[in-house]
Amino acid sequence: MPQLTIDIGGRPGIDCRGFCEYCYFKHAKGVRAFGCRHCPPFKVGCDYCTRSVQEASTGFRDLRSVADETLANLQLLSGEISRVTISGGGDPSCYPQFRDLIELAGSMEAPLHIGYTSGKGFDDPAIARFLIDQGLTELSFTVFSVNPQLRKRYMHDPSPKVSLQVLEHLCGEIDVYAAAVVLPGVNDGEELRATAEWLEDRGAKGLILMRFANQTDQGLILGNAPILKKQRVQSVAEFRDLVTAISERYRLRVSGTPLWDPAIGSPFAILQEPELIERLPRLQKRATVITGTVAAPFLRRILDLAGGGCPVIAVGKEIACLITIEDLKALDLSNLGETVIIPGRAFVHDRDAEEVLRADGSERLVVRGPDTLTADGETSMGMQRQGVLSLEMEHLAELIRLINRYGR
Ligand code: SF4
Incomplete structure (x- = not known):
């Protein structure tokens, strides 16, 4: 069954109420085109490896053009839509006409999925009910920590308590996958255990732990290493052990990236x-x-x-x-x-x-x-x-x- 994606555009860091301290797009330099599998044979650089990979965009697209494109895409699809996904370079929760956007997506009457949000744009706890009523069934939410002070300090969330209230409500009613970039010494240890426990108690489906990368060899390719000076980074083995330990301690599903899903035994x-x-x-x-x-x-x-x-x-x-x-x-x-x-x-x-x-x-x-x-x-x-x-x-x-x- 066909799926519909609604691309709202936007720039990481800028269209999400400022850069999180650990954001991989922070300090990104306008690097030259990398070249990739999508490039034409005689030209290095295509839209994907120049613009998309850096999430370069001029900001959120206005609702009118989002709606026009959505309706045009809808006409190309035949049969019942199995899922509508909202995605973009910016954070959907910070989209200026967020409620109108959700009403537009909800009008498709298909299960609604928000591909990624930090929740930094949620300033009213009532938004959770509204989202559920509009058909939201699945959400990936960057929690970082359930300690509001840490969310404020590291994500620059202006209303961390409200964001967590929204997350709590959603966890109880729909499929929520929470994510946390792990900054050793900041949101690991006791803080991470408290976060996993909180998510488990509220009914989250899973927790994705992301190892923080701070060097080019760890994956920072936008000329912006280090993201956080003096921040300790875990080795791959240390990170894998952390994922194992958290997954053994809690019932909610825990996986890690770049590696280790203990429930499946992947990668490989x-x-x-x-x-x-x-x-x-x-x-x-x-x-x-x-x-x-x-x-x-x-x-x-x-x-x-x-x-x-x-x-x-x-x-x-x-x-x-x-x-x-x-x-x-x-x-x-x-x-x-x-x-x-x-x-x-x-x-x-x-x-x-x-x-x-x-x-x-x-x-x-x-x-x-x-x-x-x-x-x-x-x-x-x-x-x-x-x-x-x-x-x-x-x-x-x-x-x-x-x-x-x-x-x-
Ligand atoms: S919300 Fe995501 S994209 Fe935006 S600044 Fe934070 S890490 Fe970057």
């Missing part, structure tokens, strides 16, 4: 299912697979179990989808084979990747791999284990088929 839950790995196609050719440091050990094991012979090389970036040309430039080319697979979503233009990976004079074949190989905690939170395993099977099989087709 397939490693716990040897019979599924047996069903993957066997490797018959050889290629070098480039990825990030988080995925590399998992992927190495899977490819070894699928026949082996394919080196997996991690660049100096934790997350494969955030690999840029600088990461490829830093590779020792003597370690690469004749065919190299780069991550599907890497922010690199195909032409640039070829130029850099052939800089030693070897005519390497550079191939873009699948867009994703597993589900991170944000994605898996709304999924069942079977769904994650199917997704991994499908995309890993695609990767192996690519190696068998283009490898040597």
